[in-house]
Amino acid sequence: MQQGVQIDLISEERLSKLTSMEKIHMILDDVRQGTIVILEKGLDPEEQGTLIEMTMHEILPDGFNGIEIETYPSHEEAPGFLQRLLGRTRPESRLTVIGPANQLRMIRKDKDLISAWVSSR
Amino acid sequence: MSIFVQAKNRVSKFLMAFFKKKRSRIGIYGPPNAGKTTLANRIARDWTGEVVGPVSEIPHETRRASRKQDITITGNNGSTITIDIVDTPGVTTKIDYKEFLEYGVGKEEAITRAREATEGVAEAMHWLREDIDGVIYMLDSTEDPFLQVNIMMVGIIESRKLPVLIVANKIDLPDASPQRIRTAFPQHPVIPISSTEGSNIEELYEKMVLHFG
Numbered sequence: 001m002q003q004g005v006q007i008d009l010i011s012e013e014r015l016s017k018l019t020s021m022e023k024i025h026m027i028l029d030d031v032r033q034g035t036i037v038i039l040e041k042g043l044d045p046e047e048q049g050t051l052i053e054m055t056m057h058e059i060l061p062d063g064f065n066g067i068e069i070e071t072y073p074s075h076e077e078a079p080g081f082l083q084r085l086l087g088r089t090r091p092e093s094r095l096t097v098i099g100p101a102n103q104l105r106m107i108r109k110d111k112d113l114i115s116a117w118v119s120s121r
Numbered sequence: 122m123s124i125f126v127q128a129k130n131r132v133s134k135f136l137m138a139f140f141k142k143k144r145s146r147i148g149i150y151g152p153p154n155a156g157k158t159t160l161a162n163r164i165a166r167d168w169t170g171e172v173v174g175p176v177s178e179i180p181h182e183t184r185r186a187s188r189k190q191d192i193t194i195t196g197n198n199g200s201t202i203t204i205d206i207v208d209t210p211g212v213t214t215k216i217d218y219k220e221f222l223e224y225g226v227g228k229e230e231a232i233t234r235a236r237e238a239t240e241g242v243a244e245a246m247h248w249l250r251e252d253i254d255g256v257i258y259m260l261d262s263t264e265d266p267f268l269q270v271n272i273m274m275v276g277i278i279e280s281r282k283l284p285v286l287i288v289a290n291k292i293d294l295p296d297a298s299p300q301r302i303r304t305a306f307p308q309h310p311v312i313p314i315s316s317t318e319g320s321n322i323e324e325l326y327e328k329m330v331l332h333f334g
Contacts, residue, residue, distance in 0.1 A: 044280070045281075053242075053247065056216070056242045056246075059216055059239045061218050061232045065215055066214050067215060101215035109267070
């Protein structure tokens with residue numbers, strides 16, 4: 001049987017139709033199966049916090065041992081007049097790679113490059 | 122007791138409840154082995170004479186958030202803050218019990234430690250969402266600060282609009298580079314310290330009074 005790794009590239013449009021919990025369940029279900037998930041647009045900070053918390057609940061000895069996650073550094077969106085007035089700016093979430101910690105290893109990251117190494121299970 | 126004294130006591134209690142400053146809970150967050158418990162112990166020892174928890178070179182020695190209450194810190198100009206310090210388990214996105222085996226821990230104990238550590242990280246995230254008023258984000262200044270977990274955690278703290286001080290710990294070590302941490306998080310004050318030796322700890326206390334007061 002051929003060895004390989006499944007990679008799911010999920011568009012911003014598809015992500016926008018999902019609730020936060022749906023996104024996190026989808027990511028964790030895929031990653032626990034050994035799939036590398038690439039999100040065209042990353043998670044917001046609240047979702048990232050929930051992802052860490054839920055990942056911890058899924059870890060098992062000699063089984064799933066967590067996730068590796070990497071994203072480009074966020075750009076601050078240029079604030080509009082109202083945002084400047086209210087002092088609000090929202091960091092832009094960018095392409096994000098998530099995979100099983102025992103299969104995905106980040107080699108290098110800078111502002112517009114993520115280099116990763118993936119092993120099969 | 123006369124009606125006047127009773128009324129005076131009631132008014133006094135009401136005013137105290139109304140004007141009493143809420144005691145802030147300050148969480149010490151950061152990756153495993155950054156020195157969070159060492160700092161929590163130093164703060165508690167300096168201002169109350171007691172400690173918060175045990176320290177160890179084994180990652181995830183702290184597996185439950187622990188709180189030391191009623192710590193009053195006085196700044197140079199005499200202003201004070203009273204806080205609770207919450208020492209939290211090191212935040213990470215992965216925990217493998219096999220890592221503990223490298224420190225001479227037996228398999229059963231390693232599995233137990235790993236399970237407790239996962240619960241501890243989840244608990245720390247829960248505290249951050251519900252019960253924390255300010256954060257000391259602790260980094261080992263000999264390590265790469267650009268790790269995704271640090272970027273995510275600082276983003277989460279910012280999104281909750283919590284005041285944050287970043288502490289560049291372990292400046293007593295030869296490879297320490299607090300400047301790398303300043304470069305990673307230019308939007309926040311970075312205070313270089315050695316929590317083991319106590320170097321520059323006074324600056325941290327000053328900043329805590331300013332930021333969390």
